[in-house]
Amino acid sequence: MKVLKFGGSSVANSENIKKVLAIVEKTSKTSKIAVVVSAFGKTTNALIEGAHLAATKNEAYKTVLEKLEAHHFNVIKDLISLENQPEILNHAKELFHQLATIYEGCYLLEELTPKTLATISSFGELLSSYIIAKAANISFETGYKDSREIIIASNNYLNATVNFAETNKNITAYFSGNQKKVTLLPGFVAKTSEGKTTTLGRGGSDYTAAIIAAAVNADELQIWTDVSGMFTANPSVVKQAFPIPHISYHEAMELSHFGAKVIYPPTIQPVLKKEISIRIKNTFKPEEEGTLIAKETSNKKPVKGISHIENITLITLEGSGMVGIPGFSKRLFEAISFHNINIILITQASSELSICIGIADEDAQKAKAVIDETFEFEIEKQKVNPVKLEQDLCIIALVGDNMKNHQGLSGQMFSSLGKNNVNIRAIAQGSTEKNISAVINKNDAKKALNTLHEQFFEEKIKQINLFVTGVGNVGERFLAQLEQQKKHLKKHLKLNVRVIGLSNSRKMIFNEKGIDLKNWKALLENGESTSLERFFNKTKQCNLRNSVFVDNTANQAVSEVYENYLRQSIGVVTCNKIACASLLENYKTLKAISRKYNAPFLFETNVGAGLPIIDTLKNLINSGDRVHKIQAVLSGSLNFVFNNFNKNTTFHDVVAQAQKEGYTEPDPKIDLSGVDVARKILILARESGYDLELSDISKNAFLPEESLKTKNNDDFYASLTKNEAHFQQIFKEANDKNCRLKYVAEFIDGKANVGLQHIPAEHPFYNLEGSDNIVLFFTDRYPENPLIIKGAGAGADVTASGIFADIIRTTK
Ligand SMILES: NC(=O)C1=CN([C@@H]2O[C@H](COP(=O)(O)OP(=O)(O)OC[C@H]3O[C@@H](n4cnc5c(N)ncnc54)[C@H](OP(=O)(O)O)[C@@H]3O)[C@@H](O)[C@H]2O)C=CC1
Numbered sequence: 001m002k003v004l005k006f007g008g009s010s011v012a013n014s015e016n017i018k019k020v021l022a023i024v025e026k027t028s029k030t031s032k033i034a035v036v037v038s039a040f041g042k043t044t045n046a047l048i049e050g051a052h053l054a055a056t057k058n059e060a061y062k063t064v065l066e067k068l069e070a071h072h073f074n075v076i077k078d079l080i081s082l083e084n085q086p087e088i089l090n091h092a093k094e095l096f097h098q099l100a101t102i103y104e105g106c107y108l109l110e111e112l113t114p115k116t117l118a119t120i121s122s123f124g125e126l127l128s129s130y131i132i133a134k135a136a137n138i139s140f141e142t143g144y145k146d147s148r149e150i151i152i153a154s155n156n157y158l159n160a161t162v163n164f165a166e167t168n169k170n171i172t173a174y175f176s177g178n179q180k181k182v183t184l185l186p187g188f189v190a191k192t193s194e195g196k197t198t199t200l201g202r203g204g205s206d207y208t209a210a211i212i213a214a215a216v217n218a219d220e221l222q223i224w225t226d227v228s229g230m231f232t233a234n235p236s237v238v239k240q241a242f243p244i245p246h247i248s249y250h251e252a253m254e255l256s257h258f259g260a261k262v263i264y265p266p267t268i269q270p271v272l273k274k275e276i277s278i279r280i281k282n283t284f285k286p287e288e289e290g291t292l293i294a295k296e297t298s299n300k301k302p303v304k305g306i307s308h309i310e311n312i313t314l315i316t317l318e319g320s321g322m323v324g325i326p327g328f329s330k331r332l333f334e335a336i337s338f339h340n341i342n343i344i345l346i347t348q349a350s351s352e353l354s355i356c357i358g359i360a361d362e363d364a365q366k367a368k369a370v371i372d373e374t375f376e377f378e379i380e381k382q383k384v385n386p387v388k389l390e391q392d393l394c395i396i397a398l399v400g401d402n403m404k405n406h407q408g409l410s411g412q413m414f415s416s417l418g419k420n421n422v423n424i425r426a427i428a429q430g431s432t433e434k435n436i437s438a439v440i441n442k443n444d445a446k447k448a449l450n451t452l453h454e455q456f457f458e459e460k461i462k463q464i465n466l467f468v469t470g471v472g473n474v475g476e477r478f479l480a481q482l483e484q485q486k487k488h489l490k491k492h493l494k495l496n497v498r499v500i501g502l503s504n505s506r507k508m509i510f511n512e513k514g515i516d517l518k519n520w521k522a523l524l525e526n527g528e529s530t531s532l533e534r535f536f537n538k539t540k541q542c543n544l545r546n547s548v549f550v551d552n553t554a555n556q557a558v559s560e561v562y563e564n565y566l567r568q569s570i571g572v573v574t575c576n577k578i579a580c581a582s583l584l585e586n587y588k589t590l591k592a593i594s595r596k597y598n599a600p601f602l603f604e605t606n607v608g609a610g611l612p613i614i615d616t617l618k619n620l621i622n623s624g625d626r627v628h629k630i631q632a633v634l635s636g637s638l639n640f641v642f643n644n645f646n647k648n649t650t651f652h653d654v655v656a657q658a659q660k661e662g663y664t665e666p667d668p669k670i671d672l673s674g675v676d677v678a679r680k681i682l683i684l685a686r687e688s689g690y691d692l693e694l695s696d697i698s699k700n701a702f703l704p705e706e707s708l709k710t711k712n713n714d715d716f717y718a719s720l721t722k723n724e725a726h727f728q729q730i731f732k733e734a735n736d737k738n739c740r741l742k743y744v745a746e747f748i749d750g751k752a753n754v755g756l757q758h759i760p761a762e763h764p765f766y767n768l769e770g771s772d773n774i775v776l777f778f779t780d781r782y783p784e785n786p787l788i789i790k791g792a793g794a795g796a797d798v799t800a801s802g803i804f805a806d807i808i809r810t811t812k
């Protein structure tokens, strides 16, 4: 025999009840079954609300009653054919008449005793079970049994204790004599030995089903609800959560204790004792497997689920007077339990200096008063400090029977939380190691749950959340590459890279599910107005794991907010060179903060665009090499300009072409003045371990003073035209010596300089084509023949791919 229990949502309306009947009919073909039903969804709450209204002389109880009546009558009319309706409607009317009379009594007496409330609450199940049994009978033979006739319980009317000796006798007697394949029973209700209606408290219908299943030694107890089983985490918080196919009783209870609402542990005790398995199924997706809860499980994964409880307060009792003195904990726990305060979590420092307990927020003030009173003497004598309360917290817990057999799980748990800047306030791990709990700030709950879910259940796909500022030349190509590579990243690198926030200098948009990159331009145009502060605050608010801020601007103010992101453990990837070429102290601070908060700070594109120059240099340094000398051509735009400028072209046009090709900075004077190259050699020197400032780099300028003094691009270009003869003279001097012009950067033994040089034909820089860059590293390991990196050193596409590479590096 099987026992099936259908909850309130499964029987909320006639459509749902039809689904229930189909499931019952199908199951009854292979087994004798008892079907326990809850009240129609939300009915019990409405019944209780009506009772309180009536007892407080509020006539609104009549409206509650009318609505309930209308809903039940509608269900009858939907489910039962016209000729069969009168009998059923009459019975329902009779029950509603009784209910109205009880409400009226409460109204007149202005009184509501637990006994009356239990009677009122029982109407929900009495009505639903009767109606469903009648509807079932139309298609297949169904018996009906009022549970009050077989389940005997105490007169603690709202949470009655079952008399199992009598109840089990009644149930076995009834079912052994009952030949019907299907029997319908109301959940939640029972009768006292004096014959009064009583109720079984929270989860009462589950309890009814479990009592019957245990008494008849059922093959299985099925709990039918509106979710497809117990999930690896709360699916409304963790989108990737999935139902756990097989789980032990112990694990199910741990998960339920920590927030999974599918079962209420006390109610399943009867089946647990008899080792009857429980299957959680979804009424609305009956084809799905659901979760099987049994004594043993075939699923040997160490972590079965992650759960959480919100609204937790931590109470800490500490003081030097507690050390080595027995009885402190006893007094603390006695005081708390005497006042009916439930303790959810306990930790105690091995120094015995403090005991920390986690309780529900609503009990916090009461608990503080109780503890302060209990330890009044010790507090006065300063042996114990007044109790400390910390609110707005929550508990997250890893659950799994098999965790004890695996090393390093708590290490993984806490390091992945730490990497994502989730501060842990307290930790509790039972000696059975079936549960590892951490108390964290409740604002971090979503991030923490997703981080842990990714760590323990999604080894395959890691989510990277990007917050991108700057969608110009480089930024636009970056977004296009991201969109194009999305599938590849998922399939081959197991990375789901999403852009959550996007901005230019005017507008910003955010979408926690990921911005549609096919349509970002229109979305951004219609976005809200932005500022660096607003973008940062929004990013912080999202509080997502694996977050990275991407700077695709050339803006100083943007470069000054990196620290804020890094301090939130949000990584920074930037092609903007200003931060790394700023004061040495700032550069060092950013690196230190990046290390401290475990947030990557990557800027490969600062030198040579997409070329792996900084990464290679880091590898040299990390492996113990030492750089003595760097010689390089580091400006893609200047290389392009001097490769194309001759007596048949104008300097103005060649520079304009370089800008059009996307090689120059937004302000091309930054390139032509040598500032861009100076920044790059400075960054290479710093990455090589040398302490240099930008002002230490000598610059041999070739621009006339007038061009250097211009304030905008138009004036700058006008000055280039005006000084064409100056540029032609520079070209001629080199050409006359059969040399080419190259803007070279050099770093030799701690000193750096940049400037235009005449490069003869035999020099390795002579044939450097187009917008290419070249870098020669002379090091301990490469003393004579330098390590050379050469290739396209400017352009939106190559730069975007360099940013891309940095983002992938953040995941390592
Ligand atoms: N081109 C190349 O080969 C390489 C470029 N880089 C670097 O790439 C960076 C970007 O260059 P590029 O794409 O050409 O520049 P663009 O001028 O084309 O784009 C700059 C973007 O930044 C936005 N922006 C500017 N100021 C702010 C601000 N205060 N807040 C938010 N957004 C802002 C702009 O918005 P709006 O349009 O609203 O002004 C625009 O979207 C530069 O730092 C450059 O050095 C690095 C390596 C190679």
Ligand SMILES: N[C@@H](CC=O)C(=O)O
Binding pocket: 605, 606, 608, 609, 634, 635, 636, 637, 638, 663, 664, 665, 671, 676, 793, 794, 795
């Ligand atoms: N403007 C730069 C491009 C990137 O750094 C250059 O010309 O090299």
